Amino acid sequence: MTRLRRPRSTATEPTLEIDLSAIAANTRRFAAATQGEVMAVVKADGFGHGLGDVARVALTNGASWLGVTSIAEGVAVRATGLTAPVLSWLNPVEVDVETACRNRLDLAVPSVGHLDAIVAAGCPMRIHLQLDTGLARDGAAPEEWLELVAAARRAEAAGQITVVGVMGHLPAADRPGHPANAEGRLALQCGAELAVRAGLRPVVRHLAATAATLTDPSTHLDLVRIGVGLIGIDPSGSTRLRSALRLVAPVVQVRRVPAGTGVGYGHTYVTDRPTTLALLPIGYADGLPRAASGRAEVLVAGRRRPVTGLISMDQTVVDLGDDPVEQGSEAVVFGPGDEGEPAAGEWAEWAGTIPHEIVTGIGPRVQRCVR
Template identity: 50%
Template sequence: MTAMTHTPMRVRAEIDLAALRANVRVLRARAPHAQLMAVVKSDAYGHGAVPCARAALDAGATWLGTATPQEALALRAAGFDGPLLCWLWTPGGPWGAAVEAGIDVAVSGMWALTEVVDAARALGRTARVQLKADTGLGRNGCQPADWPELVRHALAAEAEGTVSVTGLWSHFACADEPGHPSIAAQLALFHGLVAYAEKQGVAPEVRHIANSPATLTLPEAHFDLVRTGIAMYGVSPSPELGTSAELGLRPVMTLAASVALVKQVPAGHGVSYGHHYVTDRPTTLALIPAGYADGIPRHASGTAPVLVGGKWRRIAGRVAMDQFVVDLGEDGDTLEPGAEALLFGPGDRGEPTAEDWARAADTIAYEIVTRIGSRVPRVHMNEE
């Protein structure tokens, strides 16, 4: 779809796939000697996994990445048969289905290696395994002290033919904070753990540690592959790195709604639950039919901006489950129901950005776009 030609919706998330492709090209140029993994976990950060995966591959991405095995298997079911890594496993997960589908599975400890080896033996197949090291983030990944044991057992399974160790990888904790001392420490540790594994006989297809901020700012961390998530969707990984525009990225999502009601109210009129906002003059209120059930942060009540009638307005009172209110002031009495309200987007039309909403809600822009709920239709534009 190249233009909004349909009947106006209550609320909609317009996804500009041309912007996504352009962002992928920018990121590839930042890491010209590495392959690029398009991370499409959590329904592509709320943008729609299948269309975004297709657009990213069209623009030169060579890998796809997901968190859960269900996300990875859904991509295989949708016809994506290229390299695909899935990293968030729990005991009893669908290892066999992943092995059969040729999905690279991340292994962070002996329990996971045991389960994937058992699944591969049962199927008579070779599992594609990537060993993950905890170099300092303190989440998933094998502790350095346990790395020799994991490498030894992985090589034994490889000699048996049940696994192929296709990757060695890790994840930064503070790459979005330029100059943070943990960055150099993690990078040095990763070099050491990779060198150890390779000396023991591991011959990985890819070694990788760079996320979006590292892709943009740390060429020494690019190795064979970079994993780009939020930056691919045109959102800056952090204010310290610069705005989206300063990084050459364009936000992909625009969240818009149709004004449901416009009405005049007197001074002293309470607005929404708890009457945390009370009008101080006769004014015009506009009802925006989106709420926290749609992913609008309730903690943005009274603070988040919306472009309505050509001007920024702040949410008046509390965000409710399905709706919130903006005070249009004295110049709002000409607005009609059905007018467009722009919650956030690239900013081309003067609308707020996801970063503006993140500041208003005291969070990060990642959360703003990812939390938009499933009952908000995604309208994918510029698919060709």
């Protein structure tokens, strides 16, 4: 995917503008909010903002670690020339240990089976023991933790691994005060203590992601993992961060229609007056959620305009009313909101989802412009 480095686009085609200064400002804010280290999580192509760009900017503005899910993402980080510690935490038992070792990646270990596979590969890996702290998702179940800790201690004593960290993930950090968060914090504390009693010496304990970092200092421990917060999303809704994205598209057609005109497939929208319609060359194949049809808005000529009819695979129609808007004008689909345009969070509300899905779902047909 080509990423052009130039000033703001002129909207000759759908373009996603990525503001690296916003990522820098957000990173500095998180670094100032904790006494621990900051891991910049750059999974999913840096949440759709560019893995390499997000990683580089975060590391120069207060982060000291990088986090990814897969080995492939870790390899992509190393391909940029960055040398900071990189943790990969979502891998199958048949993980490619040799590639991880060659690229100097840390691996999260959620089970004895994962640990056995790492040991069998014969590469002296740095690992983070991963405990399920309340999601019933990734991480060792509490009843399996002692077995995992004991196996890790044996492997470390044999020189086969080094246990660098103990990690977990909070189940409801976007809802400060939820009792499951306190339970998760206690679970990780106990898990880390059991690891130390077994003779392990992890140097980092980490539990908090973006929301907990902003709302609960007791979860910060030695390191916090910041993902969507880097690009301007706060799942807790407690803090206004700087959005790093602006999605624009050109108006490619303008037409005047009479009252009673059906718009789009199924005529789910019928004009109730004479009006002007604008066609945008962007649709659900580019990441606009079809579920937002009939509720979403975009900014054209300084005013919000309603999306009319169903969002199609490649096209979206908006109602301009009686305003004189020319073909070639720029439509701002979403952005920071500084000019009155919708934010990604509003699109999420219109579609019944979360902003994470909106920003990571912008498709490869949309040109990227880094500034």
